[in-house]
């Protein structure tokens with residue numbers, strides 16, 4: 508079997524080390540230099556020819572910089588004769604997977620082609636925003652689900668009595684349904700409208716029967732916090748009990764955490780695909796389970 512190695516991208520050092528440990532794989536040693544104009548330079552003084560390398564780099568903000576580092580590493584390693592498998596815990600641009608307004612660039616398609624042209628032959632990510640995005644990739648791609656890990660964490664660490672699981676919008680309902688099934692809880696779906704020009708979010712909840720009931724709002728991403736905030740406001744008005752918000756990718760742009768908490772959320776929980784103060788659930792475990800099933 509070909510040697511399997513892990514390349515820890517600068518955005519995912521800790522994550523990649525923990526993944527490598529789980530898979531008992533060595534880490535490629537690399538010198539990373541950042542110039543004062545923010546350009547990155549890598550130097551890999553190791554023979555990687557014939558190896559199969561998991562290049563682990565999450566693409567949370569600064570999204571473009573983190574992608575550029577991934578492209579630089581992938582290109583170099585593939586030019587040196589390695590087979591490159593990009594492991595992208597949070598896939599930036601995945602929300603731009605179709606045209607919502609005429610003339611918009613389907614940016615995820617551009618990213619997929621840049622990955623291919625820099626020598627990436629396989630991609631693995633965690634809970635891609637929408638399964639539709641997978642079709643834009645010209646190479647094998649798989650999205651691992653960290654939902655079971657989130658369920659397990661919340662069951663162990665939150666005292667909730669027969670909670671109701673809430674999808675804040677239609678897009679997240681499949682993921683939320685899976686969460687509710689694994690948890691053994693009922694599931695309710697809100698509907699959300701986002702103004703495609705201003706970005707403003709409006710959530711409709713209909714008649715809500717959650718008085719004194721604990722709830723778990725589940726979404727893939729918390730970015731500005733507007734979606735969770737709008738859902739939490741509805742739930743507080745309906746006199747819900749404890750409100751836990753759970754997400755896979757806690758981007759938490761600017762004061763998103765405070766915005767969410769001010770709306771009455773008691774606890775916000777995310778995974779470590781994006782490092783943050785709420786990244787309590789370890790997504791390297793489901794990722795490693797999937798990667799073990801591949802032969803290279």
Ligand code: R5P
Nearest residue numbers: 678728729730731732733734
């Ligand atoms: C959108 O469709 C996603 O599933 C999330 O609901 C959204 O990205 C969250 O963004 P924000 O926190 O800015 O509302």
